[in-house]
Amino acid sequence: MSEMNYSDKIPNNVNLSEDRTLQRALEQWQPNYLKWWGDMGPDDSQNFDVYLRTAISVDPQGWAQFGHVKMPDYRWGIFLNPAEKDRKIHFGDHKGEDAWQDVPGEYRANLRRIIVTQGDTEPASVEQQRHLGLTAPSQYDLRNLFQVNVEEGRHLWAMVYLLHKYFGRDGREEGEALLERRSGQENNPRILQAFNEETPDWLSFFMFTYFTDRDGKFQLCALAESSFDPLARTTKFMLTEEAHHMFVGESGISRIIQRTCQAMNERKTDDVAKLRAAGVIDLPTLQRYLNFHFSVTIDLFGADESSNAATFYNTGLKGRFEEGKRMDDHQLKGGTYKVLNAVGGQLVEKEVPMLNALNEVLRDDYIKDSIGGVDRWNKVIEKAGIPFKLKAPHKAFHRNIGALAQVKVSPEGRVLNDAEWKANVDNWLPSETDRAFVGSLMGRVVDTGKFANWIAPPMLGINRQSTDFEYVRFN
């Protein structure tokens, strides 16, 4: 390929222009990445000018530069948060030692696995969402989708940078494999199951960005504590972008709720059939989507008892959420934690060694955080004067990983037999009818300033622009 001007095309703060090895690795990888973007990135959108935020440096002024760009020309950069001088490892067996600037041989395999697993989710979600542009409810939302997509792309770059820079040939091969796996493909699927599910409609997309990208936040937070300093610094910077994805989800659902409540008040009804006829998404359907995405996402934290989690923590590869803000010994040797188990058809709490329960610890932190947003959605309903409350389902509801996968549990936390589950599952999870109805609302609305009937306009535009700003130019 022709000479590439790295500092122009790839904004970075890793001294790329002077790192020949890294340049050679990226020369190989970059064209394949663009090809992947062309094949698997957002459908029919390559020529649009999209009002995107691009990070060109890590300082507050530089990481949010707004302007219209064509997505294939997006400047996917490589950024690490500024180094903390003399950073020390602050948890696990190596606590108090200097943070690692290189990969220790004995942890190489585990670190690579962690990075590859994280990296794999990034292109996966782009693939899952690639058709959504065709049914966008507005230009504003289309722009938000594309922003999420290019930033997932940048997160892939961030992980591939670590693989190329620190893992030699293995790393380069893993980098290629990240571009070869495909979401939902039978013979070469993405690593985590939730990333092989389709994102069929915008309600799912908003739920996904609210719940599943929040899992991303918690994983990144845990990795931002890592003793491997380049990983910690990379993921810290990724978190600033992850925030936007959760914003898209939280505000998206909030706007749907707002629109639905408005229609309920105008028609003075909570009759589902009437509301559906009016073209808005009824609150019980929202609750079922919420149940689905919440339960699928908490599976992502892994088995409730896990020796891998203990190893990752002991060896300093992955900390807890806000490890630095916690007041304990940061080694957790004697501690215990209560995990939920199913014994003889009953849910019982079981005390297990804290180190083995770290997945559960992170999951519980996640649940607390995600319930906050559900409460904020309820405020919207409350403000409209409608007596309805959305609720996060019980932790044991609809689980497919860990001890709880063996039992059927209602959203309230009651253990059920198979017949009870089957009789009620359509009240708790989106049925085919629900999905078909939501699908039927998905028509493309992209006139500047117009919004689909089932969703309210946002309170604020992006970057203080108005909501009728031309966020996407279709050319």
Next chain:
Amino acid sequence: MDMSDMQAIKQHLIDPEICIRCNTCEAICPVAAIIHDTRNYVVDADKCNLCMDCILPCPTGSIDNWRSMPRVRAYSVAEQLTWDELPPELTSEQLAELGVATDAPPVDAPVAQPSSSAATDSFNCAQYGSTLPPWSAAHAYTNLYGPKSAGKTITASVAGNVRVTAVGHEYDTHHVVLDFCHLPFPVLEGQSIGIIPPGVDASGRAHHPRQYSIASPRNGERPGYNNLSLTIKRVLEDHQGQPVRGVASNYMCDLKVGDKVQVIGPFGASFLMPNHPRSNIVMICTGTGSAPMRAMTEWRRRLRQSGKFEGGKLMLFFGARTKEELPYFGPLQNLPKDFIDINFAFSRTPGQPKRYVQDVMRERAADLAGLLADPNTCFYVCGLKSMEDGVVLALRDVAQQAGLSWETIGAALKAEGRLHLETY
């Protein structure tokens, strides 16, 4: 208004209805002014140093909320943590009761800016400038006080004088408020007044009056009061570093509250803003040329706040040497984007090519072309003489690139009182 009014602050608040509690602001704040509990993220007014580092990274825009408050009455952290929504903005009456001046300080930039070298010999930009106001301009009173008027001068008292640039050695800029008490002195945005410095010059004659653009809207710097504001820059050193003593600007900058000033005017009957609904205003300025732009912007802001006027688009091109030289850079950024589209050009940012207002105008050609084609758009240019050519040439090029006839548009701008050039 007196100096104790300046004890007011713009308190930085986060809108709990829009915030998604992502922690980005807290992580990025360099002075740990942002904290949270399980309910809200809030800003500690005692710690926040208004560095604005948190503004851009916020994914929601919830971070960008400001309330004028007396410093002693600022909302506490404990109070903010209980909020479900932001409290309403205090009205100017409520603020006045608390002893707070309601207006944001002025927009100003003490900057010189050369014109584009692309100005061609044959192009005479001045010919496009109007001598008539736009059709919906309000009637302007002129020369109520002056040598040929019944009253030779009017006495105003100084109600405020604040320096608005950091202390520098080349110049400093002051925001001066003059009050006329019960004497008539009606003004409009875009008009100017004359100040007569006391004393005599070297040859024993009285000083000539010096002219200054009014920086406040028609209903007063403080709404409902018979006062106005001026933006005054004094140069302290010339290009060789020699001390300079400008007579009038030094006189003005050194005024104390309560001092009396001899004023003549008002002047100007064409550089006036349109007042019909959906009329657009494009403002292009450098340095203290921002004064009339501040006045027009503020009037439109007050109209908008009243909810009874449907304004058009406001677009501002503002040239300065560096960002540091823009006093009140922050509050200017805080005007909502759907109210005013602000474009800065910095000609001396280290490590970056010089950018002048005309360069930025060319970058915004797509939007300017639309405004040029709209007969409801008025253009105002104010600043150093040398910017005039570059700006008018940029307008011509923007029109031509959009396939519009500059001959037709230029002639219409002039005939319809829609292009005004005030340079010095």
